[in-house]
Amino acid sequence: MAKGDTILPHRHRRDQLVYASEGVMTVVTQSGAFIVPPERAVWMPGGTEHRIEAKGDLSMRTLYIEPDAVRGLPQEVCVLQMSPLMRQLILEAVEAPQVYAVDGPEERLMxxxxxxxVALPTAPLNLPIxxxxxxxxxxxxxxxxxxxxRNLADWASEAGASERTLARLFLAETKMSFRAWRQQLRLMRALEMLAADVQVTTVALDLGYESLSAFTAMFRRAFGVPPTRYFDDARSSRAEI
Structure with a gap:
């Protein structure tokens, strides 16, 4: 998919694992938005309506899985961390024929x-709506x-509720505080902008940070690396396979 392309809302009967081998995609469902950077995958249970937006040139691989194929599969939409082994297994699986022999090598691979x-860890890359x-x-x-x-007190009159009520509702509906929700939004938007080759300084200022250092510190706390290295590390990880 090219930057800006969108797969319109749709759903599948089977569970779906969509792996972003290159580029960043945003998956939007009724429950929220999920940012999927390189070397991550999004899991969608069967029947979940979703659309996919390419935030840069995007290469992805998709596996379709029967919901009762194995016990312990995720029951909600989530972003999964990919291991080097899992990445290689997916690349081999998409080359397998759609119909294969029971107890053959393809079936054992699956x-x-x-x-x-079932064992993959989740990544906190969702924004509840x-x-x-x-x-x-x-x-x-x-x-x-x-x-x-603006803080919640500033938003209160526009939203038509007290600051205290809004704070309670944020926790009840998103499981996040207002400040945490806004920071998560900025993190997700930062990944989208970086994937589109926007300069890091521009990203920081456009997202409301007072300085590049403040943005870099926040980004490093969330992802373990500064924004200038995030996509370089993903490319290095692919090269090691």
Whole structure:
């Protein structure tokens, strides 16, 4: 997929594992948005309506899995961390014929993949979307302008609820505080912008950070590396396979 391409909302009967081998995609469902950087995958249970947006040139591989194929598969949409072994298994699986012999090498490969999926750790790369109309005024405003620095007290009159009520609703509907939700939004938007080759300084300022160092510190806390190295590390990981 090329930068800016979108796969319109759709759903599949079977569970789906979509692996981003290169580029960044955003997967949007009714429950929220999920950012999928390189070397991650998004898991979607069967029947989940979703759309996929390419934030840069995107290469992905997809596996379709029967919901009852193995016990322990994720029951909700989530982003999964890929191990080097899992990446190689997926690349081999997509080359296998769609129909293969039971107890043959392809079937054994698929069984290994199923066991590995169950054990994969999740990555906190989702942004829950609240249903309460008062919260939606806030979250939709921030998605349009992530640099908006207003706090909940500032939003209260516009949203039509007290600061205390809004804080309680954020925790109840997103399992996150307002500040944590806004930071998660900025992190996800940062990955999208970096994938589109936007300069790091521009990303920092556009997202409302007072300095490049403040943005870099936040990014490093979340991902373990500075923004200038994030995609370089993903490319290095692929080269080691």
């Amino acid at each position: 069984r290994v993949i199923l066991d590995k999926i 609240p249903s309460d109309r008062r919260l939606r005024k806030i979250t939709e405003g921030l998605m349009l302008d992530p640099a908006d620095r």
